[in-house]
Amino acid sequence: MADDEPFDLAGCLERVRRRDQLAARELVEHLHPLVIRIVRSHLPRRVLEEDLAQEIFLKMFTRVDQYKGEVPFTHWVSRIAVTTCIDHLRAQKRRPEMRMADLSETEAEVLGNVITNENDVSPDDAVEARELVHKLLGQLKPEDRMVIQYLDLEQKSLAEIRQITGWNQTLIKVRAFRARRKLQRFYQELTEKEKR
Amino acid sequence: MSADNSWQKLAAAARKAPPVKADESAPYGFSTRVAALAFEQQPAANNAFARYSLRAAAFACALALGAVAANYTAIKGAFSDDGAAPAADDPIAEVVDLGT
Numbered sequence: 001m002a003d004d005e006p007f008d009l010a011g012c013l014e015r016v017r018r019r020d021q022l023a024a025r026e027l028v029e030h031l032h033p034l035v036i037r038i039v040r041s042h043l044p045r046r047v048l049e050e051d052l053a054q055e056i057f058l059k060m061f062t063r064v065d066q067y068k069g070e071v072p073f074t075h076w077v078s079r080i081a082v083t084t085c086i087d088h089l090r091a092q093k094r095r096p097e098m099r100m101a102d103l104s105e106t107e108a109e110v111l112g113n114v115i116t117n118e119n120d121v122s123p124d125d126a127v128e129a130r131e132l133v134h135k136l137l138g139q140l141k142p143e144d145r146m147v148i149q150y151l152d153l154e155q156k157s158l159a160e161i162r163q164i165t166g167w168n169q170t171l172i173k174v175r176a177f178r179a180r181r182k183l184q185r186f187y188q189e190l191t192e193k194e195k196r
Numbered sequence: 197m198s199a200d201n202s203w204q205k206l207a208a209a210a211r212k213a214p215p216v217k218a219d220e221s222a223p224y225g226f227s228t229r230v231a232a233l234a235f236e237q238q239p240a241a242n243n244a245f246a247r248y249s250l251r252a253a254a255f256a257c258a259l260a261l262g263a264v265a266a267n268y269t270a271i272k273g274a275f276s277d278d279g280a281a282p283a284a285d286d287p288i289a290e291v292v293d294l295g296t
Binding site: 019021024025026028029032033036037040050053054057058061062110111114115121123125126127129130132133136152153155180183184187 | 203205207208209212220221226232234235
């Protein structure tokens with residue numbers, strides 16, 4: 001398949017329904033970037049991204065006959081990816097409550113730097129901040145975590161999140177509100193324990 | 197400083213971190229393996245068997261309805277017999293009749 005040719009998704013789907021293996025491979029290649037982005041954003045601990053991506057594609061092929069074209073195929077696939085990631089996140093135990101003492105020396109320092117320093121963050125601090133954010137997000141419910149990940153880290157719009165997850169905008173707002181309140185509480189507990 | 201403000205600052209710092217992996221293309225052999233597994237999971241024979249089973253069930257229903265329609269009068273007669281006929285074959289009734 002030449003790279004400059006537009007991908008014929010409808011034709012490919014038709015061939016996949018007729019059990020054409022070559023078409024199935026082309027479809028996987030075409031959708032892999034979309035699926036892997038979702039997987040990498042919401043990868044549970046101790047799960048390999050390739051295994052999760054494979055599970056998502058297998059679900060897609062099992063249900064492909066049920067796809068009626070009400071939403072674009074990419075949205076339909078991303079919803080399968082989102083629900084699969086949520087199922088895995090639910091299955092893993094939630095991280096135990098975090099305390100300031102649980103943070104490494106570097107993390108505690110980075111947290112202080114990031115919060116007090118109004119200037120630009122150094123690349124090393126940014127990487128540490130990302131790790132810390134993921135630790136905090138690990139304490140939220142999978143759905144709440146996903147909303148915060150999209151809104152605050154990937155800065156997606158409500159409409160984009162709706163397309164990816166299939167959740168309506170009110171539900172997304174409610175989940176974001178609930179998640180931010182929980183994050184505030186976690187953060188307060190974290191800093192109060194440090195003050196004691 | 198509010199906790200919400202702190203969270204926003206932490207999130208803003210996290211956004212500046214470079215992506216862990218930039219390559220989003222499928223690893224070598226991934227698509228072949230997934231395609232093979234997908235079709236192995238749903239063999240065509242099973243689908244055909246399910247399809248033909250449904251057709252056979254529909255054909256059997258049609259035959260049953262046809263049989264009922266063809267024998268409608270006989271079936272109706274069997275249920276609408278008056279009480280006299282069984283009485284004629286009733287040995288007790290016969291004995292009682294003999295006595296009178």
